[in-house]
Amino acid sequence: MSHIGKLLPFLFLIVATAITYAQVPEQDNRCLDCHSNSTQLAALTEQSERFHIPSDFKEQSVHNEINCTGCHADPGGYPHPEVVGLIQCGSCHENESTEYLSGPHGNPFAVSLDLAPKCGDCHNVHLIRRTSNVLSNVHVKNEAKTCTQCHGNEDQKNNILNITNRVDYDMPNRTIKKGIHFLDLKISDNSNPLTCSRCHGVHALSEKIGKNWQSNYSIEADFCGECHTSETISFKRNLHFTQEISSLSGNISLTCTDCHQEHLISNDKYQYNEEKSAGQMTGKCIECHQSVRISRTFAQNVRGNSPTVDSYHGATNIGGxxxxxxxxxxxxxxELNSYTGKDKESVKFSIIAQCGSCHPNAAANFVSSPVHMAQGELLDSEESIARYFFLALIVTMISLIVLSIIGDFYKLYLRKKN
Amino acid sequence: MSSETPKRYIRFQKPVVIQHYILMLSVLGLMFSGYMLYSLKSAETGIDPVGYFSYSSWEQIHIWFGILLGLTILWHFLYILFTLYGHSDFLHILPNKNDLKSLIGLGFKRSMIKKERFGLQEKITYWIIGVYLILMVITGLLQYANVYTANYISRTLYIYIDGFHGIYGFLMGVILTVWHLYSIFLKPGRFPGTLSWWDGKISKAEMNRYQDVKGEIMDDSDTGRGSQG
Known part of the structure; x- marks a missing residue:
């Protein structure tokens, strides 16, 4: 091989470097001389990873027309000053910046500045891709992962809890991805899943449900109703929605996420919670309905942990x-068929019809049975009498056995004596 | 010294032994599956039967054992109605004047007891077990057709049906089983028990116990040397 042939790879490298170099402005080349060279950075600073910038980052960045000094103040020569100058994304992205500062992530009154996520935490610092680019951190497919960098991080858990006082802001990525809105292809066609920003908004994080639902829970129902229209219409006529319940945080009514959860919304008819098991619906209802106050308000006595668990319905329910x-x-x-406040006759007919949907032959006498197993004092006394009757029967039987055994041994004694 | 096999005499015919096996199996199966169903409805038992079968599955198991028990009870009725042995057994187990005298004498007068095939205590045990099993089958059927039952009977009566076929019925079943086992194996004079439940045959000693009793069924076809004593 000739000398030229041996030098060909090196010539090719030189030419390629020259082409790449020529694509970036002269001043940027100066920056990249050091900042794209890991070895050199490692020699200069302990935070070499932080300051490392890939030499080709501009090819993929949406900011490829902007020089380094477009964002950073000119640092002059090396060594650079301690503070080169704060990056001001807002000088170009004014609206986004305003929204960000009004939202929980940017509001200095709401969060500690040290903990608050900055633009680069979501968008990346130098390699900022378009949101439509599937490699972008804020592409819909990567959004949950980006948000859960903090919201699913154990180390951040306490910080988030201290700031927000809400445990459900700690949400692992895998949990979100289990939810139907993220996975169901019919809803999301897998290219546009209903992910974090669709509900929470982007920069202000309060455009839609976000924090606003706390002051006006109909916002959440309206938001869900954009897709789940018929359910929302039914729900808004529902006692749960129309009747406010006094709570420590004021008068509230229930809204969608109180039953369905916020992030892990399942497609399974019987799975309303994280655990896939039959009976979760009942479990969800009795979270509130075992409360004595609610039971009294709605003239419904419940016993034990569940109003139905002692019944056949309850047993099949927990029986898998x-x-x-x-x-x-x-x-x-x-729609919630509430019987509260209706006259007895219409309630009776409604219940017969309701029972009849599963028990076609159910008649008036059938539905006169207590529904939640313990509705009043009368039943308790009836049950008590029956209980004492059976206990007396059992005691009698045991006494009879004991007597017969005593008799047997007494006869044995008499036989031996004679 | 004789090396002959000890003589064993037929006490129960093969169909009787087979029905007893089926009865044992169905009662044990019903008690077990019934307790599993109860466990599902009550947290008190500390058992989690859901790990094995769902409520419906336990229910199906219970129903099939119930059918087996129902068939055994039907066999008893047919046995009593259409066989000589059945007639005889049934007539012997009916209460009579001697039982009253025996009850007054608290069963301690030996002469009175010896005249009967079944003693007072045995009669009481068998009658209680018989009535208990029939009631369990009836209440079970009423619970199976619970919609019809609830349509036509009062809630109070349903509570008693439910209670009898539920945990109280189970406890009664356990007590009766223990009583029955005591009568067969542990009772003075019977200890260590008989193997007649196994092959329907009894030993010479056991046979002698019945020899005075009128209408005793014995058959020497087993050894060829057996006799009615």
Whole structure:
């Protein structure tokens, strides 16, 4: 091989470097001399990774027309001053900056500046890709991962908890991805999943539900109703929505996420919570309905942990059967068939019809049975009498056995004596 | 010294032994599956039967054992109605004047007991077990057709049906089983028990116990040397 042939790879490298170099402005080349060279950076600073910039970053960055000094103040020669100058994204992205500063991430009154996520934490610092680019941190497919860098991080958990006082802001990425809105292709066609920003907004994080729902819970129902229209219409007529319940944080009514959760919304009819098991619906209802105050308000006595668990319905419910009756089977879900305040006759006919949907031959006498197993004092006394009757029967039987055993041994004694 | 096999005499015919096996199996199966169903409805038992079967599955198991028990009870009725042995057994187990005298004498007068095939205590045990099993089958059927039952009977009665077929029925079943086992194996004079439940045959000693009793069924076909004593 000739000398030229041996030098060909090096010539090719020189030419390629020259072409790459020529694509960036002269001043940027000066910056990249050091900042794209890991070895040199490592010799100069302990934070070499932080200051490293790939030499070709501009090819992929949306900011490829902007020089380094477009964002950074000119640092002059090396060594640079301690503070080169704060990056001011807002000088170009004014609206986004204003929104960000008004939202929980940017509001200095809401968060500690040290902890607050900055633009680069989501968008990346130098390699800022378009949001439509599937490699972008804020592309819909990567959004959950980006948000859960903090919201799913154990180290950040306490920080977030201290600032927000809400545990549900700690949400691992895998949890979000289990939810139907993220996964269901019918909803999201997998290229546009219903991910964080669709509900929470982008920079202000309060355009849609975000924090506003706390002051006006109809915002959340309206938001969900954009897709779930019929459910929302039914729900808005529902006692749960129309009747406010006094709580420590003021008068509130229930809204979608109180039952469905915020992030892990399942497609399974019987899975309303994280755990996939039958009976979660009942479990969800009794979270509130085992409260004595609510029971009294709605003239409904419940016993133990569940109003139905002692019944056949309750037993099949916890017994793992896939076909079972839970609260929603009789009361409905969003429309909520409430019997409170209705006259006895109409309630009776409604209940006969309701029971008849599963028990076609159910008649008036059938539905006169207490629904939640313990509705009043009368039943308790009836049950008590029956209980004492059976206990007396059992005691009698045991006494009879004991007497017969004593008799047997007494006869044995008499036989031996004679 | 004789090396002959000890003589064993047929006490129960093969169909009787087979029905007893089926009865044992169905009662044990019903008690077990019934307790599993109860466990599902009550947290008190500390058992988690859901790990094995769902409520419906336990229910199906319970129903099939119930059918087995129902068939055994039907066999008893047919046995009593259509066989000589059945007639005889049933007539012997019916309460009579001697039982009253025996009850007054608290069963301690040996002469009175010896005249009967079944003693007072045995009669009481069998009658209680019989009535208990029939009631369990009836209440079970009523619970199976619970919609119809609830349509036509009062809630109070349903509570008693539910209670009898529920945990109280289970406890009664356990007590009766213990009583029955005591009568067969542990009772003075019977200890260490008989193997008649296993092959329907009894030993010479056991046979002698019945020899005075009128209408005793024995058959020497087993050894060829057996006799009615």
């Amino acid at each position: 059967d896939l076909f079972f009756s839970d609260c929603s089977s009789c009361h409905g879900i969003h």
